[in-house]
Amino acid sequence: MSDRAGTSDDAAQPWGAGTWTAAPADVRGDGDDLLVTAVEGSDAWRHTSYGFVHDSAHALLAPLADPGAVEVTFDLDYDQQFDQAGLVLRADAETWVKAGVEFADGAPSVGAVVTLGRSDWSVAPVPAWAGRRVTVRASRSGDAVTVRARVDDEPFQLVRVAPFPAGTPLQAGPYCCAPTRAGLVVRFRRWTTGPADAALH
Template identity: 90%
Template sequence: MTTDGPDLLVTAVEGSDAWRHTSYGFVHDDAHALLAPLGDPGAVEVTVDVDYDQQFDQAGLVLRAGAETWLKAGVEFSDGAPQLGAVVTLGRSDWSVSPVPEWAGRTVTVRASRSGDAVTVRARVDDEPFRLVRVAAFPPGVPVGAGPYCCAPTRAGLVVRFRRWATGPADAALH
């Protein structure tokens, strides 16, 4: 990790990832993350440059209660294009994605708002309005750390530029 003015630059280790069991059968728990306590309710936002283009390169935010309870959300390069998505792990991981090829080379903000038994994930590119990514079940009352994350499952040399990281109150409404 280094800084460049106000930005945080993170070089991901080749093979780093976060995943538990589902479909692939393996467990990876070595994604790079900078975490701070997040209240319940509370929200975290991370802004990152999407200037990566190798299979499974990824960056965004993570909420982590432990090895078997976490959520990561952001932009992952998969199948030849940036994909906006989230992985929720409650013992086993799942994965939801939607292609956003027009987000390549741009600045993306991901927001996770935790309240009650759920986390609402939203994202936007540049200054466009936030769009709903996912509403996910998440255990209430469990302490979590939250902040930026990145990983490079298939290559060396990924450097991710994080432009902003902030916490604050949870969103008042789902929409």
Template identity: 65%
Template sequence: MTNQPWTTGRWTHAPLAATPDGDDLVVTAAEGSDAWRRTSYGFVHDSEHALVAPFAVGTAVEVTFTADLPEQFDQAGVFVAVDEETWVKAGLERSDGRLQLGAVVTHGWSDWSVAPVDDWSGRRVTVRVSRSDDALIVRAGIDDAARQFVRVTPLDGARPAEAGPYLCAPTRAGLAVRFHAWRVTAADSGLH
């Protein structure tokens, strides 16, 4: 497992601030930042703050952060970028008064799946995305607990991709997320 320095990679869209604090990075999102394409809402938002680096087949990206997401649609986790119409965001999002674990997968149009994890609020959460020849596998968990399966979605191994930590604040100013780690390791060997 390799710890990625916070100076690795590039921002898809620069945040308002990204401040090192010991081993952590505290990132402040711009109000209105989000990633979504078309489905149901009819709009395209392409303003997420994702710190991404190359994401090779056979590797996994893990991001650990504190789940302090108190307002509607506050979100943080792992972002996988292929192109402007092909990307995945996986992690936590505050929706309808609940902390939700889920993913948005976009191939031209976005989808969205969530499940409530209210007891994760204020805890250290790790989101892990593994890349194989034809898929991404998303898992997540709190503290040192085993990571639970969240999603499997197709991604052609021949397509270059980048991945790393992300956050968005679609509805408000002032969201700051404390990221504790960004790691690269071997991909999970199987789905189950």
């Protein structure tokens, strides 16, 4: 299952299918791609360790089937502290998952923040992914979300299996934010949705 690349039933979502949770500084098309400029200070976090609540990340969301999966591809060409991009699953302000690649402490790291009232954060450094194309996939089924990621056409790696309230309607799609600086521009290449993954492994 680790090399799963979606299924033939996955469908490309037009960028216009989603609604922004918080408006970016700029959004423009470039061929089939979407270029998103983040607002300085944009972020998503609730309470844990830092003591603050931030809910200003730029997430382009549309309803996701339950069970169902969402996949987002973007270029990892950013290198400033806490720059990040990937995907979001969101039920409400206190119930969400963000997964992708965040630049922290001198290197890009793949990981996920799972928020059920309070946030947690799991990361793993992936310095070899810098400057390459990343795909993040989240599959929701039952009481869990499974997050996988890969670079270019390499096999998917398991990032996280996390609890998520069963039966809760949610929206999903690409996101980015720039907690510490202005000028982050993320090139999103693709956004698809489809059936949930058939198995964990």
